[in-house]
Amino acid sequence: MKSISIIGAGPAGIEAAAILAAHGMSVSIFEKSESPLSNITDKAFLFPNFADANDLAHKLAEKLKSPSITQHLSTEIVSLSRNGKGWTLKDNKGQSYSSDLLLLATGYTPFDAHRKEELGYDIYKGVVTSLDMERMIRDKAILNSIGEKPRRVVFLQCVGSRDEKSGNHYCSKLCCVTAVKQAIELKKQLPDTEAYIFYMDLRMWGQHFEELYRESQQDYGVRFVRGRISEASGTFDGRVQIKAEDTLMGLPLKMTTDLLVLMVGMEASVGTRCLAKEAGICGEYGFAQSIDPHMDDNLSAQEGLFLCGTCKRPMTIADTIADARSAATTILSLA
């Protein structure tokens, strides 16, 4: 049976590794962090069903306990090259690894909110990102800039997505429902805190997303404002003042909030960008490109190099896992 190297131990890489190992393949999985699933363990509860992110991470990590899987943690793959019909990888310590096949599962990275200076991230303490908010929810420590319970929290959609200035014209697909999920969690922990979501338009496309949106209004009193925040500034008492336009009413609007949560989009991770470029399969916005989005979405233009998960585009965990299963089936059918 052939050997395969999988780059990235997120949900995509792990699910594919488990299936390939169960079918007798010799699997090596490489992860740059100290432990797998760093983009899951930094979250609290998961849409659509508020499952505990750590429970899911535990279930996935269990799948790596196969004698046919060799884990290489704290190992960043920095280059890949052809080696006859197979592949050679090199890590950040200069060590090389060879295998017959290669699966890219290097995932995404959140948009860096520093790039939207006008929104004041890292300038005003009350401005945080959706990742910061995930951690505050997880640690049951949703606090304003002076360590007190916030009276009001404003969520701002489309930060670094659908945005000319940051160069990302695409929709990140998950931040609308993530804001609704976080606003519900906020109201569960702090029922007296006001929650506002500023949106351009709401994209509740997935199963149960629309129901979550309704629930957030009917059961938790979350308020939705159609409008874009153009600027944030600090106030003398550590709060954040926002300037926006309510585009339904056609009126300019000023509001003060204790926390402004920037719903950052999903970009191709550095690993995805660099390795896809090196392999000559880099698509739009640095994501890896499959040869056909309908019929061959796990194949790349390079023979023996397969793709799965958010290294291709933003996806939910459910879609990522389904895509990893599809990649494993494709690999087994060709190996």
Ligand SMILES: Cc1cc2nc3c(=O)[nH]c(=O)nc-3n(C[C@H](O)[C@H](O)[C@H](O)COP(=O)(O)OP(=O)(O)OC[C@H]3O[C@@H](n4cnc5c(N)ncnc54)[C@H](O)[C@@H]3O)c2cc1C
């Ligand atoms: C704020 C936020 C909240 C979210 N909440 C939810 C939710 O509630 N429900 C839901 O379904 N989805 C949610 N998501 C999306 C979810 O995080 C992704 O669907 C999922 O993590 C994608 O898995 P993946 O394996 O494709 O990529 P990743 O999870 O990004 O895994 C890729 C792995 O590859 C590693 N890697 C990258 N480059 C290299 C390299 N060169 N060498 C070695 N290793 C490398 C990374 O360290 C990482 O561990 C959320 C996303 C965000 C931003």
Ligand code: SF4
């Ligand atoms: S999912 Fe919503 S918040 Fe995210 S980019 Fe798309 S429209 Fe904007």
